Amino acid sequence: MNRTTRRSVLRGSAGLVAAAALARPYIANAAASTASMWLAQGFVPEEDEAYKALVADYQKASGNTIDYSIIPFAPLRQKAVSAVAAGVVPDLMETADFQFLYLNTWKNNFLDVSDVFETQKEHWSKNAVECCFAYNDVAKKRSYYQIPWKSAAVPYHIWKSLVEKSGQKVADIPNTWDAFHNFFRPVQDGLKKAGMRNVYGLGYQLTATGVDPINTFNSFLIAYGGENIVTPQGQLQTSDPQVKEAAIKAATFMAKAFTDGYVPPVVLNWNDADDNNAFHAKLMAMDFDGTISTEVALYHDKEQYDDILTMGLPLSNEGKQLPAQVNTFGVVIPQGAQNVPVAKEFMKYTIQPEVLNQYLKAGLGRWAPPMPEIAKNDPFWLEEDPHRKAYTNLTLFGPTIPIYEARNPGMAPVGAENAQMNAVINVMKNGMTPQAAIEAAFKRIETIFAKYPIVQS
């Protein structure tokens, strides 16, 4: 009756099963002149456009092709982790968070790119060098595993209009640490008196999710003298009494600001973008957040854009200049990349100062260049715009230290579980004393760091 007999159907089904289970349809060899790249989606469309222009220029100049995927930030993290774990990787990957580079270099998952790094070696900023000089636990030494593209620091963002509305003056903002932060208490009081129901003075990121709380805690720690919690050689100093005392002071100050009601209670739920939204909605007068994306997002609204004051760090309570924590993000080549020559060629192309400058400028200057002379030679950075000027100065021309993850990757899991900010939250919400909270946090940090011993060479 039917041409398809039961046997042929059975064979067909079995054949499909076999094919599905055994076939490896993944085509291993890309064409010799194509390299693939994963890039994090920017925070404004201009960043993506700048990248596409960069690739187009390279393709024209070299004849090679870059097959890129622009991936939203959050999924990129998962994908990057899984890709490296599975060994199925693109030729180039952009590092978009604090952990990816250092944790994977520790496990020897990336290629050493010192040869590319050296091509511009006289141009790199100190921070670019420090952040890209990562420790490889298989080789038991440091080397350059990342090519720098962008530097980021954490400035303060302040609504001038809110300060004025509260009756205070922007010119009166103090220049030492505690006084600076406490300045925003009367700002909040004044605004509440002026009738704004839902406004707060201090936008501290007292949350356990995301990168911002790490930055916040570290800035306070550094301000109170705990800068060397991890030494440049990668040794953990949580037993150092100066570090401990600085941490306790930091926890005390932040927790008190919260319990006194000067920080929005919702911060506990924030992730990395929520503070920007809250700031844009004028729910707080001050935000401490990385890069000037807060301002750049309002670039097309001149009035608001000009209303924000971008400030670097105040001095310490003793009047000393404080180092800013700066991170330099860039591009890596994972082990297992199919087309290393083109990948390296692309890297070399992009880090030429003019090319890099063009790329960063087209992205509205949200990221600072990792080369001081770019900033000095092009008025775009230090002259045209007050926000960029403050930000570039903060990132390139003041004292800086790299993120702690660069010194020892053990800081990465610590940051991922936000052990530091958890201590503050324990003080705020769970009634622990700062001493006990910091002791507990430090103990946790020590447990984690035990897995990342760095040999002193």
Add this chain to the structure above:
Amino acid sequence: MTSVSAIQLGRPLAVRRHGLWDYLRGHLKGWEYLWALAFIIPYLAVFVVFVAYPIVYGLWMGHDPALYRELWADPIFLNTVVNTLIYLAVAVNLKMFLAFLLSGFFVRPGWWVKALLIVFVLPWAVPLLPTFISVHWMLDGQWGLLNNLLWVLFGIDGPYWLDSHWIALGSIIASYIWKFMPFWTVIFIAGRMAISPELYEAAAVDGATGLRRFVHITFPLLATLYFVNTLLSTIFSVGDFATPFFITNGGPALTTYTLANLGIRNAFDLSDPNLGVATVMTALPLMIPLVIFMMRKLRTMAVEQ
């Protein structure tokens, strides 16, 4: 001797089992059996390639005992386990119980009941992602709709729904019930409608109405359905990543994580996929008995019918 034993066994001598093929085949004739196999092979293929293999692979990923020690040392692990248990115990059972009660309401006659049902099912029909994001904003303490409403209607400053551990957990449970209760309500409604009306009439004649009717007729007949549904829902909910993720994302301060969220966080945020798998493996001692229990229950249901 042989013939006696054959007769005693009640089996004609001539028929003997010819090995595995005949054994498996059972009562089906040859070519029919091939069709039966052919029909089952697509599912088996899907199962082996996309379920069995990943499960085995996952078990292998999570086999190192050092991972479990690491988990135990994580300060939020214990809290996460407790959250998961509370979530399962409260959310699933409350949802099922309310669904059951509401199904009684929805079998009432009247066009407006049917219209209400249409509205009631909307939360389930609408996709999860945007509605949960909407709930997350709605519950925002500063500018969310719920607190705005409370202020406008009653003049009270609503609490911060997401900012304290217990209220946040409650918000997650409430959102979960909001989204998934309609589905189970519909199932119970159909279950009730499948009870033949003659039973009710007979009961009415005997004088059983209202509560007595419920206790003696409705509940026993629906009990199996209720029980199986609860088991099934518990199993579904252990892996519910999306609800806590979008409502609170673990906030405040990672205190409302469930095992599913912690697993994903460990796998991807901490760049440790093996740890992530190990996290969810800790739920196995709970899951396996549930599933075995359910399979056994279904088997007896099959036998009964």
Add this chain to the structure above:
Amino acid sequence: MTVIAVEGRARARTDVGALRSVRVVRRRRYLTNIGAAILSVVLVIWSLLPIYNMIMVALDSHSDVLSTHVFPPHPSLYSFWIVITEGYWYLQFFWEQFGRSVFLAGMVVLLTLTIGSLAAFSVGRLRVRHGWLVTNCALLTYVIPASFLAIPFYRLMAQYGMMNNLWAVIAALVAFTTPYAIFIFQQYGRSIPIELDEAARIDGASPVQIYFRVYLPLMAPALVAIGTFALLAAWNEFLYQFLLLSSTKSMTVPIAIVQFLNSDEAPWNYMMATAVIYALPPVVAYYAFRKYMAAGLTMGGVKG
């Protein structure tokens, strides 16, 4: 006269009694109705509040999104216009992504129904020996829930070369919806007498013919119910799409929506407008097929 009077008084007494019980019944019904009315109002508010929030934000203009209001102060359909015309950079491929979501859902439905009904037919009607093993294996799928399996699944998809490939997501979703489908099909199938199959077999029909001519038509309500269930499951799904589809050229709408959460510009009105449009197909599908949902999903689950 006395008799009449007595009768009249007796009747009056019973009338009074009847009247009282009628009044009691009427009051009880009145209270139940009030209770029902209150419950209805509560249910409507409960069900619609988050959806109202979604629509309200979609109708907001940009600056109003984060302000404290209950009705949109300056409602406008501008956000919807932006979405439909793909006028915002996160939305530039919206219709392509929407098409992909539709394709994803469609294939999940088709494959779930096909594979599930074939397996249920084989186990339940053809009575393959030890067929219950298949059903139980199927339910084993749920022992390790979908979100847990994501990690090994991701790695295996990478090895199979199926990254950024919609079929990987389809495969995952089919693997997770089919067991429930088989379960329901078997339950529902119990209400179809096996004699029909046997009659057809005696008439010389092959299993294929029995499947198409006897089984499928009688299973129609269950098929529609599971089809709708699979559609909604695919439309509700998030994690696998999030992990497996990441470039703007392979995304589906939920991933496009999640991009907004990353943005510093906070165009929530656009995001919610996207969400409202995304919400329409499953709602329409559900309301078109809801009659079948109830019947199909429970037949056989209750004796009686």
